[in-house]
Amino acid sequence: MAPSLIRACRSLALSTWLLSFCFVHLLCLDFTVAEKEEWYTAFVNITYLDPVTSEVRTEKTECGRYGEHSPKREARGLVLVPTLPQDRQACDPSVRFPPASPNTAWVALVAAGNCTFREKIHNVETHNASAVVIYNVGSSGANDTITMPHPGTGDVVAIMIPEHKGREILALLEQHIVVTLHITIGTRNLQKYVSRTSVVFVSISFIVLMIISLAWLVFYYIQRFRYANARDRNQRRLGDAAKKAISKLQVRTIKKGDKETESDFDNCAVCIEGYKPNDVVRILPCRHVFHKHCVDPWLQDHRTCPMCKMNILKALGIPLNADCSDDVPPDYETSVGGPPTNAISGASEITVNESSVVLDPTGRAIGLQQLHPDAETEPEAGGESHIIASRGSDGASGP
16 A cells, blocks of 8 residues: 555544544533532521420431432421321322421421332322421431422422431321421532433444544554565565576786776775785776675665666666665666666677677777786676676677
8 A cells, every 4th residue: 555545544534533532522511511410409408396305405416418309498397297107208199297286387207219200299288287397218318318300289388308317207296296397498409410311322423533533553564564564575586586687797806917907996895995916806887897795785685786876776777666666766778778888888788608799889890808808707606797888888899
């Protein structure tokens, strides 16, 4: 896959991830603010005559909680419970309470359970109670209360108190002690929470976001792995092509009296040292000379002349694989339609062995000794040496 396509896919995946994250974050904030509960506590003040000491005792605690649809106002009166023990939950519409004076306000004390809060409050409201106090039966904590939903119950005040407080008042009533209860408004509370639907939605969105992120990471690293493998494969193929090209280059051994040993001859451009007798040199197609042990590693890695940057693969007509086309230009011969020419002089080049001849641009045959009278070729692995001649490279030309 092309690097530009990989970058485009990576940018698209990253943008999708960021947009999804912002969207989920905004939804979480919206649900958190929208789902909230406002409720009020209630002060419960009970007053009764202690039968032992004959003293009036008063107990005031902030243990109650107003119902969701209850008016938030004060209420007071005598505390009454249903006459029959089986009606303590006030679920029967015909529930009865002890009689009270016509002008006396009273408060009903009933237990939670077996029916809805709305039914309890409606059944008590028909008896003209000024308030309904429901104690939370079966709660896990000693002071547990909830905000009771009871729509359509009118103006009757309804609160919930903990179970232990309700049983305490009930015990006093069972002893035929007159108990007066006064309800006052307590503290306003605002509780924010996330509903179950919101939690499910946010969880699904988070999972989708993680799947997108994981898919992007997998795609990115797969493409990166494939690109690295393709690059390594191309490097290996280029290295093999470079070895093949190096094996076709001319190799000479410098002898005493050769022009390379003269003081005015250029030094090896790799090691910056002059040539001495018995030094093995390699001659590139561009006619530049280097020590063999100096230039071979360079050619293996770069495949170009250290001085003029001529590509030896193009100069020698080494075919390249299609996978290498991104790193190395197409073969010169296939692009021009003829044999490769010297990059420096433009003359035709033909690789020959010791018994071969080469042609100069005018088409005249020139022997090897005429080109290089002092040159002695060393046999290669295949038993032949290669000499590449070009016009004007060493001063020898035909008559």
